[in-house]
Each structure stands twice: as C-alpha cells, then as structure tokens.
Amino acid sequence: MWHVISGRMTGVSRQPRVAVELVPVAAHQAEVAALLSRTEIQRLPVEDCLGSALAADVTAPIPLPPFDNSAMDGYAVHCADIAGAGEATPVTLPVVEDIPAGRGDAPALQRGQAHRIMTGALLPAGTEAVIPVEATDGGVDRVEIHAPIEAGKHLRRAGSDVELGELVARAGDRLSAARIGVAAALGIAELPVHRKPRVLVLSTGSELTEPGRPLEAGRIYESNGVMLAAAVREAGGIATRLRIVPDDVEEFRAAVDPYLAEVDLLLTTGGVSAGAYEVVKDALTGQGVEFRKVAMQPGMPQGAGTYRGVPVITLPGNPVSALVSFEVFVRPALLAASGFREVHRPTTSATLDGQALRSPAGKRQFRRGRYHFDTGVVRVLGAQGSHLLSAMAESNCLLEIPESTISVDPGSAVTVWLLDDPQNRSVPGSGRQ
Incomplete structure (x- = not known):
C-alpha cells in the first residue's frame, strides 16, 4: 500500500493522507532500470x-x-627591432626565411631579421612575437613594418590548449563532434565505447494506419512507433520499428519473436489498459511481464519484465502518455545501459505563470510547459489530455508536481525537467533530485 504525504507549502494546498492502490513512480523507475544491463565495450574509429x-x-x-x-599570417620578429615603428616612421627588416605551415626546419631568428610565417607554422627559435601582415607592406625580400608589438602576441605555445597527460574526456562522457575533434587532434584513431542498445519498437492497434496511406473511417495514423523510435535514437540507441500489429495475440507474438535474438529491449506502446482487446497485456501476461498502475499522470498503465529472456517495457497508447513515460522510465534506463554517466534530464526550480494548476491526489503529475531561461518563469502549454500531442511538440520542459500536491497557485515554485535548449544555456542550481 502506498500513501499520499500531507504537508504545507506557500501557494500550494495539500490534503490529508489517502491510501491508493498504485505503484510509486520511483519503484517502477528502479524496476525498469534493473532490466537493462550495461552494453559491452568495443573499439571504434573515432569518426x-x-x-x-x-x-x-x-x-x-x-x-x-x-x-x-604562429596564430597569424605575418612576420616573426624581435620586439626591440620594431619598438619605434609607426605609420610615419616604419621600420624595414630583411626577410631571411619563408616558413609555411608544415615546414619543420625553421632556423633561429636573429636580431635585425624577420621571417615571413603563416598561421600554424612552427615558430623559429628566438621569436618574441608575430606582427600581422596587415601591419606591414607584405614584403617578400624586405618588409616595412608600421607598428610596434608586445612580446608574446600572436603566438600559440605548445600545450596551451591541452598539456601532455591531461585528462581530456572521462568514462561516461557523450562523444560529441567537439570531443571527437579533440581525440583526432591528439592522434587517437580509435576509442573504447559502449555498444549502443538495440531496441525493437512496436505499436499495436487495429485502428492504426501507416502514414502516407489513405485514412479510412474509424482509423488514425500511427505516430507512437515513429515518435518512440526517434526518442530511442535521440537517447543514443538503435531503433528498429515494427509496422503496425493488430489486436491479435498470435499475430503479436509472430511479429515480435523473430527479432528477439537481435535486440536488447522490446518497447511497446498501446494494449496495456483495462479494456478489451489489450493485446500486449494478453500476449505477455504470465510470460514474465508484470502489468501495473503507476501513481502518475499521464501514463498510469505500465508494464515491465522479460519475455523469452529479453527485457520488455510496455507503455500506454495515448501519445503524450507514451512520450512522458519514455522520459520518466525508458530514457534514463537506456542511457545507463549505454554507459553514460549523466542519465537524467537537468532540472531547475521555476516560477509558475498563468492559471492555477490542479493535480490528482496521490499521483505525480507531469505537465507540458515552456520555460523561459531569461526570467525563470514557466507557463503550462495545452490541456492535460494525454491525446493532445501538439502542445508536447511546442514544450521545452515538463513540470513535475509531487504526489502530495493537489493544486499550485501562480507565483509558486515548481520543478521543471528541461527537455530542450537549442542554445545550451546553463541553469544555476539545476540537477536531478
């Protein structure tokens, strides 16, 4: 038995303890996480x-x-040689050497000389600065210099970016384009990585039609499978999407079974509620998968377990319920199995704007919203209905309302999960609770 917690908070009303027959969100999260083992390590070319x-x-x-x-195209010089240079009083020096990028035998620079040098080229010994070509007449045999320069200007010292033996990436880091670039710059041709999990994504429902085909009366286009396969890829997995499976137990098993030896996870959507024709529940009950009601909204009907030795996570069929459930349960488990150190979305406290929110007693509610990074304010988008996907597409966060809270007034602090920030801005104090 699980209980609602009572308490007080400014701008938030709470109700007394009420017993409910629901599984806590944290308990289902832990069970889902335990299903997936960390994938094996392989060495791959950096690209x-x-x-x-x-x-x-x-x-x-x-x-x-x-x-x-050299950090510039210009001339390697001794600073004292051009200390008096100016537009009206240029200094002329002989150009003794020409040093393009890639030359490895640049002779030392003597006093009273200049070496013409290109960006990235090896600095000759004795160089105190590089005067940019824009401050000269660009001479080849002799150069007229029109400005003085400080020692150390336009020089790149060895190790100024990365020192020998410095830690440049940690186990569990996501290999971004920039990290791959650093590895390549260091001469590293291969890296040890965790294999990406292979996920079989399956939508069920006799009412579903594949996008691009004519839509008959009483039918809808299949979106959950496409959406969840994209979410799997976004989380670093490899998704295989099965086409629509009708509400028939034998057809369900016949569609799934040939893939089981090749995947790390079977992820289904739909067919897990309490009504008739719940094909996923009918096919997997008694086969190692347990179905339950989780104390959350949206996304109450859930399932988890193994089928023929393969981990299975079953999500609801309503699209918002499916995607929110993926965020809460599947995404962290996939990232952990993939070897990532950080598996949760960043969170922060935001100030609620707009109308007061109502939340069902004893359930953790997730509302779609738009978080404004400049003001720290969040506004709910769309109604709560779990079939209303368009508001989810416009949201950059989820508002998390605890099980003990039944209403939240405007101006109150709420926790938000940050789903998307194109500018990659940091949020002070953010982090998973």
Whole structure:
C-alpha cells in the first residue's frame, strides 16, 4: 500500500493522507532500470563514435598544440627591432626565411631579421612575437613594418590548449563532434565505447494506419512507433520499428519473436489498459511481464519484465502518455545501459505563470510547459489530455508536481525537467533530485 504525504507549502494546498492502490513512480523507475544491463565495450574509429558513451578515461598522448606556432599570417620578429615603428616612421627588416605551415626546419631568428610565417607554422627559435601582415607592406625580400608589438602576441605555445597527460574526456562522457575533434587532434584513431542498445519498437492497434496511406473511417495514423523510435535514437540507441500489429495475440507474438535474438529491449506502446482487446497485456501476461498502475499522470498503465529472456517495457497508447513515460522510465534506463554517466534530464526550480494548476491526489503529475531561461518563469502549454500531442511538440520542459500536491497557485515554485535548449544555456542550481 502506498500513501499520499500531507504537508504545507506557500501557494500550494495539500490534503490529508489517502491510501491508493498504485505503484510509486520511483519503484517502477528502479524496476525498469534493473532490466537493462550495461552494453559491452568495443573499439571504434573515432569518426564512428558520435553519440556513443566513452568507456574509459582519455589522457593526452601529446600536448596541443604539439609545438610553438604562429596564430597569424605575418612576420616573426624581435620586439626591440620594431619598438619605434609607426605609420610615419616604419621600420624595414630583411626577410631571411619563408616558413609555411608544415615546414619543420625553421632556423633561429636573429636580431635585425624577420621571417615571413603563416598561421600554424612552427615558430623559429628566438621569436618574441608575430606582427600581422596587415601591419606591414607584405614584403617578400624586405618588409616595412608600421607598428610596434608586445612580446608574446600572436603566438600559440605548445600545450596551451591541452598539456601532455591531461585528462581530456572521462568514462561516461557523450562523444560529441567537439570531443571527437579533440581525440583526432591528439592522434587517437580509435576509442573504447559502449555498444549502443538495440531496441525493437512496436505499436499495436487495429485502428492504426501507416502514414502516407489513405485514412479510412474509424482509423488514425500511427505516430507512437515513429515518435518512440526517434526518442530511442535521440537517447543514443538503435531503433528498429515494427509496422503496425493488430489486436491479435498470435499475430503479436509472430511479429515480435523473430527479432528477439537481435535486440536488447522490446518497447511497446498501446494494449496495456483495462479494456478489451489489450493485446500486449494478453500476449505477455504470465510470460514474465508484470502489468501495473503507476501513481502518475499521464501514463498510469505500465508494464515491465522479460519475455523469452529479453527485457520488455510496455507503455500506454495515448501519445503524450507514451512520450512522458519514455522520459520518466525508458530514457534514463537506456542511457545507463549505454554507459553514460549523466542519465537524467537537468532540472531547475521555476516560477509558475498563468492559471492555477490542479493535480490528482496521490499521483505525480507531469505537465507540458515552456520555460523561459531569461526570467525563470514557466507557463503550462495545452490541456492535460494525454491525446493532445501538439502542445508536447511546442514544450521545452515538463513540470513535475509531487504526489502530495493537489493544486499550485501562480507565483509558486515548481520543478521543471528541461527537455530542450537549442542554445545550451546553463541553469544555476539545476540537477536531478
């Protein structure tokens, strides 16, 4: 038995303890997480590692840059030689050497000389600064310099970006384009990564029609499978989407069984409620999968277990319920199995704008919303109906309302899960609770 908690909070009303026959969200999260084992480690070429989780720390085998080099196209000089240079009083120096990028035998720079040098080229010994070509007449044999320069200007010192032996990536980091670039710059050709989980995604329902086909009376287009396969890929997994399976137990098993040896997870949507024709529940009950009601809205009907040795997570059929359930249960489990260190969405406290919210007693509610990073204010988008997907598409966060809370007034603090921030802004104090 699970109980609603009572208490007080400014702008939030609560009700007395009420017993309900529901599984707590945290308990179902833990069961789902335990289903998936961490995938094995493999070594891949760096160009094939995008989006994977690094399986071991990476330290720099060389410094970056590996040698002192020029940050500009210009001339290597001694600062004292051009201390009096100006537009009206230019200083002329002989150009003794030409040093393009890639030349490895640049001779030392002597006093009273200049070496013409390109961006990224090895600095000759004795160089105190590089005067940009824009401050000169661009001479080849002799150069006229029109400005003085400070020592150290336009020089890139060896190791100024990464020192030899420095930790550049940690096990569990997501390999972004930038991290892959650093690895390549360090001369690393392969990286150890966790294999991406393989997920079979299945939508059920005799009412479903594949997008692109004519829509008959009483039918709807199948969206959950497409949406959840995209969510799996976004979370770093490899998704295989089965086409629509009708509400028939034998057809369900015949569609699923051939794939079981090739996947790490079977993810279904629909067919898990209390009505008739609930094909997923009918096919998997007694086969290792347990179905229950979880204390949340949307997404109360859930299932988890194993079928013929393969982990199974069953989600509701309403699209918002399915996607919210994926965020709460499936995404963290997939990321953990993939080897990632951070598996939860970042959270922050926001100020509720707009109308007061009502939440059912004893259930953790997730509402779609738009969080404004500049003001810290959040506004709910759309009604609560779990079939209203368009508001979810416009949302960049989920508002999390605890089981003990039945109403939240405007101006109150609420916890939000940040789903999307194109500008990748940091949020002070954010982090999963």
